[in-house]
Amino acid sequence: MSKAAIVGGGVIGGGWAARFLLNGWDVAVFDLDPEAERKISAVLTNARRSLPSLYDRALPPEGRLTFHADLAEAIDGADWVQESVSERLEVKLRVYREISRHAPDLLIGSSTSGFKASELTSEGAKVVVVHPFNPVYLLPLIELSGDPALCARAEILVRSIGMYPLTLRKENDAFIGNRFQEAVWREALWMIRDGYATTAEVDEAIRLGFGLRWGQMGMFETYRIAGGEAGFESYLAQFGPSLSWPWSKLTDVPELDDALVRQITSQSDAQSGMRSIRELEQMRDDNLVGFIRSLRHSGTAAGKVVLDHEAGLPEGGDHLGLPITSSRQVPQTWTDYNGHMNEACYLEAGSWATDGLMRRIGVDAAYISSGYSFFTVDTRLRYLAEVHAGDRLTITTQVLAGEGRKMQLFHRIWRGDGVLSATIETLLLHTDLASRRSCPPMPAVADRLAELHAAHAGMSAEGAGGAVGDRG
Structure with missing residues (x-):
């Protein structure tokens, strides 16, 4: 350690x-x-x-x-x-x-x-x-x-x-970063002192405008796009002359006298004083989590850093004799107005577990790139216990069937305190991605799937195979 x-x-x-x-x-x-x-x-x-x-x-x-x-x-x-x-x-x-x-x-x-x-x-x-x-x-x-x-x-x-x-x-x-922040901070102080904007208006200009662009693309990529098909040289030719115009006061520093301090403080109180520092921190963190998770999808900026780190985190293991196919914490975005995990997010958790099982049998990114994968055709989900934001989930997967084109899985979603919170039974068909028709898996994948099926054949699967409303 x-x-x-x-x-x-x-x-x-x-x-x-x-x-x-x-x-x-x-x-x-x-x-x-x-x-x-x-x-x-x-x-x-x-x-x-x-x-x-x-x-x-x-x-x-x-x-x-x-x-x-x-x-x-x-x-x-x-x-x-x-x-x-x-x-x-x-x-x-x-x-x-x-x-x-x-x-x-x-x-x-x-x-x-x-x-x-x-x-x-x-x-x-x-x-x-x-x-x-x-x-x-x-x-x-x-x-x-x-x-x-x-x-x-x-x-x-x-x-x-x-x-x-x-x-x-x-x-x-x-x-690097602090010098940019200092430049924007100085200009903001001048705008407040000269009466052009309040603290709230400065923040709105940042968070509803260029701040969103900078958070995912930075400054130079943003301006590259602004140049259009003509390119960056066109942008610099068009907007470069404005650098000599007297728009900003970056080389001057306003005096933080008592009047300006009172002005900034009172405006900030009016803007955010209704929330505690803890509330503001949690709002900031939840927004950052949502923003960074969206950047994961494109694999860029802060999202790429998370993906790179995640790739090195341990995956797998076993629980109660079954492979662990997913283990994660429930994010705030998975909860609803009742304060517990939204029903649709159980399906998302199950899909991550299916992906984890697929990787175990060799259906990884390379296999999918070769033109084959498994497609879900049927799912049955049972909700057994509440799950809340921050709970750690461990999902195990039992292979109920693994012959020919079919793969039938039974996921168990365990809460961090050991309570079984849900089960998901799902049927998938191996598919040719070019024709979009089912077909037998490649031999290596078929063999690994058959091995897991044989290993799990003697285990009970309470709740599998039932009808809607059957809690057994």
Whole structure:
């Protein structure tokens, strides 16, 4: 079991703790704040309901979380240290001296928002910039900077916990992402100060307009499309001259005097004051989960990062003598107005289990690309117990028939507490994708299916073969 030491348990440190913990690492948190455990528990509550919802496979079992008032105790046996203390260079350097005194060879990742690696390593500590974005447990981007060998080690680590490393070509203040955020932030402050917009109107312009485009395509791909068939050169020729027009005030900084602070605060209260910070965080996380899951479908941007990480998660195993064909957490989007899992989502869960069984017998992406697959022709579903958002599901599959063109499966959906929540009986026919007609499977697939059928033949299948309304 790997161990991460989190030094500093604020919003960012708590996010790091959740990201490591939910990926199976043991986590030791060092923070002298007596409220640290309560604050991180709140972050973990959000993370547990959101991060696993990105995946169609279960994340590893959680690691062990401990809290420490002694730094040496927290870093003892650690494979990685993530420093997330306050953004003051003297504080960070003092922490590095203490870590190096106890573990001189331990690699330290810094969550700094703007200090350069050369500043952080000025006293000889082994530090690399590992700058995340909030919420750390959901957003995948990590900006890396520092010694190339240390960055290479950090790249491997962040990928292993489902994040995307972006290594800076040159060391610079505030890196890449923060410099863009700072530019938009400055312009927003001027618009509020000069009376052009309120905080709500600025946010609407971002989230209903270019923010949606940037979240899935970035800036340059967006502008490439804007150039149309004539290409990027056409776009630059058409809109490039506007860069010299006095539209923005990016080189000026408005004074945050009392009047502007009161103006921003009162507008923000009117915009969002009716919701608590926890409510806003959960709304943000649910929106991000939905957005990132939609990007999974196209395999782009943050969705691709999740898919790449998911491909390395363990799959399979057995439960009660039957193969586990799907294991996952129920996302919020699967629940309805009654607060439990929507009936249509049981079918979706069953379809993932069917895919899992198909992969076991060799009907994988390559097989389907060759022109063959199984098509569902009949399904019977029994709802036996309620399932709620956040419940972990384990689905086992029994092969009831596996001869010729037919494959008959019996899925059992087990809740995390061991309760059988549903069964799904489904009949499929092997199909030629070119003619769209049924046909016998390839010999290797037929043999594997027959083997499973023979292995499951002596097992009971309570509830299979009944009519609608039959609860037996």
